[in-house]
Amino acid sequence: MATAKKPTARRRSPKPEPAKCPDCDGTGETTETVRVGPRKGRATDDHQTVLCLTCLGTGDDTTD
Template sequence: MTTSQSKAPAPEVKDCPVCKGTGEVSRTVRVGRRHRPVGQQTGLCLNCLGSGQAPD
């Protein structure tokens, strides 16, 4: 006799709205007296803590 196991559907995972699912966010780096932008620095997304998934 065989039994079939029915699995519950996996919950749909949504991307984090802040980092768009990448887990990283970019900030403009400014230097000098006039604070001119020279580039961007990436860091960990504090909304999802780098997982890329929307927090509950």
């Protein structure tokens, strides 16, 4: 009688990392210039960190 084959463990290849977002370079955040004034919106030397609108903060390139 033939012997039964032993099951072999399958090795899974690691998933490729998603591409980085081109707008925020994979950080998920960008900087915006602070503007003041009701009419012209004069730009100041201050900056604020905002969520990247392209990837919504994930840092992954979601464009196809």
